[in-house]
Amino acid sequence: MFGIIRPCRHRLSSRLHAAWLAHLCGLCLALRDEHGQFARVVTNYDGLIISALVEAQTPRAEARRDAGPCPLRAMRGISVAHGGGAQLAAAVSLVLASAKMSDHIDDRDGAFGRKPIAAAARRVATRWAEQGGRTGARVGFDTSVITQAVDRQAEIERAVRLGDSALLATEPAELATAAAFAQTAVIAGRPGNAAPLAEAGRLFGRAAHLLDAVEDRVADEAAGAWNPLLITGTGLDEARRLCEDAVLGVELALREAEFADGALVHALLVHELRQAVRRSFGHDGLQGLQGLQGLHSHQQPPPGWIGPGPLPQQQPYPQQVPLPGHRPPPGAPGSGGEPPKPPKNPKRQGPKDGDGNWCWTPKFAIPAKKRNLVFGCAVASYMCCSCQFCCRDPYPGPWSGKQHEAWGCDCDCCDCCSCCDCSC
Secondary structure, X not given: OOOOOOOOOOOOOHHHHHHHHHXXXXXXHHHHHHHOHHHHHHOOOOOHHHHHHHHHOOXXXXXXXXXXXXXXXXXXXXXXXXXXXXXXXXXHHHHHHHHHHHHHHHHOOHHHHOHHHHHHHXXXXXXXXXXXXXXXXXXXXXXXXXXXXXXXXXXXXXXXOOOOOOHXXXXXXXXXXXXHHHHHHHHHOOHHHHHHHHHHHHHHHHHHHHHHHHHOHXXXXXXXXXXXXXXXXXXXXXXXXXXXXXXXXXXXXXXXXXXXXXXXXXXXXXXXHHHHHHHHHHHHXXXXXXXXXXXXOOOOOOOOOOOOOOOOOOOOOOOOXXXXXXXXXOOOOOOOOOOOOOOOOOOOOOOOOXXXXXXXOOOOOOOOXXXXXXXXXXXXXXXXXXXXXXXXOOEEOOOOOOEEOOOOOOOOOOOOOOOOOOXX
16 A cells, blocks of 8 residues: 555645545545455555646646545545546556566565465456556556556566666656656646656656665565666665655656646655655665675774774773772772672663654553454554554554554654645
């Protein structure tokens, strides 16, 4: 369900968060109405950008309808996006989900390595591709542009070598997203926006591909899987430069397009895309760099070490010759005294609950407190409604009680950023 764009309600104004939720629910309902309940599993945060782009270029009243209560909305009914934008987003989501599942099947990843599961998944992927093609045809979009780009990915992966630019591997993703973004201008009746939106889509696809490679870098190296950064030898500094250039290019391209209300699009494709870059390189990217280079600490060499070779074993205290009349402190070498004893029954330190919010419950327990299925579901629902999964870092697992890292929105519940209704 997640993508690289993961906005938090504390980082969006109330109006923009309501608009974002309207597109998310509109995409989900469009998939249900046209392809059944199971198709709703391909709903993703990045796909709703297509729907938001269409609505941003048209009057909002023409692209909304009322939706009934839903458990994920606390049983509230809201006005959701519908029409050509939601259908285009559904078509793109289905085709991309089909391509991703087919890629997992070909690579025999995890459970897809078992023949019965792979055969069933292959049928699902084929059905999603056909459904996406039919839905895309209704709004005048030929999804073969996406499928052809995905098919070219395997050919490019075989051709890329060490020393090549990582941008060679991102070309298929750039072409697919450029075509989808440009189609939003056609649906909205603004053909003049097709060129700048195609450029914005191309650069968004580049950033998405690179950020996905950064987050998967350590796991891909361990599993021997193909990764554009590892294959081309592209470092994290260069990858970040490429991503930041892409974000800037998206912002400049959006300035060339005309919108009826471009606040949400600007928030998602500029502010949130920039936040995705910070999240990947500031957390996962740093861990990946340390995992590959073995930088488990920043230990400095002791005095007298001239290298090369391994660091000598450092002593807990530096060897010093006591001055005349000077008595070393107790516990130091040469003092003759006993080293200080550790305190009895030291207090066990657990994860800090943080300074965030009084409603952040449950608290951490040592040892971790496990819960049964029913009670864990109730705790998970409360934690979801109180935004703990993205804002509380770390948070205790609803069922296991163990420490988990936040989903990565990196927001401050008490100090919302200035990503508001402006076009800055």
